[in-house]
Amino acid sequence: MLSRAILKYGHDKFSVAILEYCRQELLDSSEQYWLDLLKPDYNILKFSRSSRGYKHTTESIAKMKGARPNFKPSPELLKKLIELSKTRNYDQDYRDKVSNQKGNTVYVYDSFGKLISSYSSIIRLKTAYGFTMHHNTLYKYISQGMLFNNHKFSFINLDHSDSPKSSIDNTSPILSSKSNK
Numbered sequence: 557m558l559s560r561a562i563l564k565y566g567h568d569k570f571s572v573a574i575l576e577y578c579r580q581e582l583l584d585s586s587e588q589y590w591l592d593l594l595k596p597d598y599n600i601l602k603f604s605r606s607s608r609g610y611k612h613t614t615e616s617i618a619k620m621k622g623a624r625p626n627f628k629p630s631p632e633l634l635k636k637l638i639e640l641s642k643t644r645n646y647d648q649d650y651r652d653k654v655s656n657q658k659g660n661t662v663y664v665y666d667s668f669g670k671l672i673s674s675y676s677s678i679i680r681l682k683t684a685y686g687f688t689m690h691h692n693t694l695y696k697y698i699s700q701g702m703l704f705n706n707h708k709f710s711f712i713n714l715d716h717s718d719s720p721k722s723s724i725d726n727t728s729p730i731l732s733s734k735s736n737k
Contacts, residue, residue, distance in 0.1 A: 558598045655680065662698060665708040672707070681709070 562570055578586045588604040601610055612620070629637070659677030666672055675681040678691045678698070685705065687694060698709045708714075 557600065561598065652676070660695070660711050663710050663713050665710070665714065667703070667706050667708070669708070669714065671713070674713075 575590055576586055584604045591599060591602065591604060601607055603609065655677045659680070661674055661676055662678060662681045663674045664672045664681070675684060678694055681687070682689075682691060682694060697704065698711060701708070701710065
């Protein structure tokens with residue numbers, strides 16, 4: 557926007573000035589002070605270091621979603637990327653690490669409420685029990701506290717060794733979906 561205005565109106569209609577010298581740790585607060593005081597026309601963002609409150613135009617959104625005309629990978633890079641995508645193979649250590657970082661631990665209980673086992677992710681649970689439903693559907697069922705295959709699945713460890721065991725009610729969930737998320 558600024559460069560187009562300079563080209564349209566000419567360099568002589570614009571000036572550059574240093575408004576203040578400050579220490580680096582005060583830079584953000586100082587910039588916000590000057591933005592609030594001067595309310596410059598060419599600043600599309602109203603907050604220092606934040607795009608809060610700014611709405612992109614439909615045209616700019618379309619540009620961001622579209623192809624990148626200036627990105628032209630070399631034939632060597634394209635060949636390398638294609639080869640990497642075909643031969644991508646993650647070892648078990650890497651899979652375990654990702655599962656532990658991003659997975660939802662699922663605890664499995666019998667119909668009496670006794671903890672049987674736990675899995676580091678829903679995918680691991682699906683594999684172990686042979687579930688064929690989509691993992692998002694399984695997530696929903698677990699969140700709602702549904703009982704299936706005579707087992708109770710939960711994202712929270714419900715096994716309290718000190719408290720007496722009570723059987724799980726087949727009709728109502730142990731946890732609400734709010735507390736289970």
